[in-house]
Amino acid sequence: MYFISETSANGVIERSFTLPSPTASGEVPGVLWSPASDAAGRAPLVLMAHGGGNHKKHPAMSGRAQRLVAGAGFHVAVIDAPGHGERPRTAHDEAEVAELFRARAAGEPEGPVVVRYNEHLARLAVPEYRALLDALQELPEIGADGPVGFWGINMGTAIGVPFVADEPRITAAVFGQHWPDVLAERAKRITVPIEYDMQWDDEHISREEGLALFDAFASTEKSLHVNSGRHKELPRFEADSAVRFFARHLTGVVAPSA
Amino acid sequence: MYFISETSANGVIERSFTLPSPTASGEVPGVLWSPASDAAGRAPLVLMAHGGGNHKKHPAMSGRAQRLVAGAGFHVAVIDAPGHGERPRTAHDEAEVAELFRARAAGEPEGPVVVRYNEHLARLAVPEYRALLDALQELPEIGADGPVGFWGINMGTAIGVPFVADEPRITAAVFGQHWPDVLAERAKRITVPIEYDMQWDDEHISREEGLALFDAFASTEKSLHVNSGRHKELPRFEADSAVRFFARHLTGVVAPSA
Numbered sequence: 001m002y003f004i005s006e007t008s009a010n011g012v013i014e015r016s017f018t019l020p021s022p023t024a025s026g027e028v029p030g031v032l033w034s035p036a037s038d039a040a041g042r043a044p045l046v047l048m049a050h051g052g053g054n055h056k057k058h059p060a061m062s063g064r065a066q067r068l069v070a071g072a073g074f075h076v077a078v079i080d081a082p083g084h085g086e087r088p089r090t091a092h093d094e095a096e097v098a099e100l101f102r103a104r105a106a107g108e109p110e111g112p113v114v115v116r117y118n119e120h121l122a123r124l125a126v127p128e129y130r131a132l133l134d135a136l137q138e139l140p141e142i143g144a145d146g147p148v149g150f151w152g153i154n155m156g157t158a159i160g161v162p163f164v165a166d167e168p169r170i171t172a173a174v175f176g177q178h179w180p181d182v183l184a185e186r187a188k189r190i191t192v193p194i195e196y197d198m199q200w201d202d203e204h205i206s207r208e209e210g211l212a213l214f215d216a217f218a219s220t221e222k223s224l225h226v227n228s229g230r231h232k233e234l235p236r237f238e239a240d241s242a243v244r245f246f247a248r249h250l251t252g253v254v255a256p257s258a
Numbered sequence: 259m260y261f262i263s264e265t266s267a268n269g270v271i272e273r274s275f276t277l278p279s280p281t282a283s284g285e286v287p288g289v290l291w292s293p294a295s296d297a298a299g300r301a302p303l304v305l306m307a308h309g310g311g312n313h314k315k316h317p318a319m320s321g322r323a324q325r326l327v328a329g330a331g332f333h334v335a336v337i338d339a340p341g342h343g344e345r346p347r348t349a350h351d352e353a354e355v356a357e358l359f360r361a362r363a364a365g366e367p368e369g370p371v372v373v374r375y376n377e378h379l380a381r382l383a384v385p386e387y388r389a390l391l392d393a394l395q396e397l398p399e400i401g402a403d404g405p406v407g408f409w410g411i412n413m414g415t416a417i418g419v420p421f422v423a424d425e426p427r428i429t430a431a432v433f434g435q436h437w438p439d440v441l442a443e444r445a446k447r448i449t450v451p452i453e454y455d456m457q458w459d460d461e462h463i464s465r466e467e468g469l470a471l472f473d474a475f476a477s478t479e480k481s482l483h484v485n486s487g488r489h490k491e492l493p494r495f496e497a498d499s500a501v502r503f504f505a506r507h508l509t510g511v512v513a514p515s516a
Contacts, residue, residue: 200482214484224458224484228477237506241499250493
């Protein structure tokens with residue numbers, strides 16, 4: 001893990017880094033956000049994964065990081081998914097993205113394409129997240145024995161569910177807005193507390209599909225937040241709810257409201 | 259409305275009152291909780307309704323009031339339901355309660371008895387809530403044009419859904435944990451923002467029944483909070499969520515966390 005730049009604003013230090021990929025060619029670019037005041041010593045870590053077509057510094061990512069770091073004093077890290085952000089697209093990426101655009105233009109369901117492509121990306125990304133966590137835990141301000149959360153919606157859930165299913169270092173996770181195909185079997189192995197977001201009027205993921213994935217988690221402590229509205233209308237207050245969820249489970253203390 | 263006592267603790271003034279019932283014989287006892295510091299002038303009002311077998315000062319009621327008054331600066335009022343708390347039980351109340359205990363002891367579903375008895379109680383209680391709101395809006399610290407919310411779970415939802423369906427002064431409501439029979443038709447006339455709680459492992463109300471009632475609300479802005487656990491295990495953090503919901507919708511400002 002090599003840090004390549006550092007900036008600071010609004011009480012948050014932002015460090016860009018690269019990490020060798022264990023699965024794809026080249027380096028994985030990432031960003032680590034940390035509290036500017038490190039007086040408190042070690043702090044919990046939340047790993048995030050961005051949505052499909054987005055990237056590590058998309059406003060949804062930096063907005064969540066601002067809440068987690070400035071609001072709860074956590075460290076937050078996210079990396080570009082394969083074929084996303086600063087990373088090159090393979091011919092396979094190009095073909096799948098073209099197929100998605102074709103299905104969308106033809107008014108066909110996006111689900112089959114997205115589920116298949118996300119599964120491919122998750123196979124590459126899961127070992128990258130494991131390597132990311134290994135590297136971050138070597139930093140003195142994070143350490144090897146602190147609590148670690150995972151937060152990913154949409155494609156972030158497609159990566160996060162198989163990652164968390166096999167990663168005992170993750171002790172709480174926020175997921176949401178994905179089809180149960182492929183993921184439900186892995187969700188049955190997840191037992192840590194989870195919060196799951198779904199949209200009641202999602203034009204891509206049916207209510208039955210959303211509820212089926214939530215139901216699959218083996219966690220004794222799990223919460224489902226359903227909101228009226230379409231796929232892209234997930235209310236912003238769910239980000240505040242997720243921050244409170246992590247504050248409850250990673251520190252045992254309620255975070256100040258944003 | 260006659261105030262009969264006043265105490266003050268932890269920043270909250272508690273006033274007990276009675277109100278003539280428009281539907282049942284005798285007076286309806288109630289309690290009004292208000293911020294001890296009235297420097298801010300008028301404040302929003304939340305009407306609450308308690309659960310079956312409970313009463314106006316049950317810890318669930320006083321706990322929610324403490325959060326709403328001390329946390330958000332609201333006024334909060336609740337009255338004993340017919341046959342509950344300080345109110346006399348009629349022969350009909352006694353018979354229905356006996357039938358509920360009989361069904362429970364026999365391992366039969368409670369739903370049919372509870373749905374029927376709650377509908378009877380709601381017919382009496384809805385005009386009482388209307389009279390309560392009329393009386394409270396005459397108080398200078400509440401006034402006739404301020405925002406008003408409603409919060410009732412279980413039997414509180416059985417009373418609240420028909421009340422809110424015909425009461426344009428209610429502008430936001432928190433409901434939960436009830437069967438859709440009787441209520442779903444009324445819920446279709448409710449358009450204000452709602453938050454709805456259900457338990458994923460409720461031994462009395464099936465998932466399909468809970469989801470059906472949530473689905474029935476005509477509100478364009480509605481949120482469903484599902485938590486793992488049985489009927490009586492609704493997590494306490496849902497009370498904090500409800501307070502934030504009212505703070506968002508009755509004041510447009512996020513409440514401080516409890």
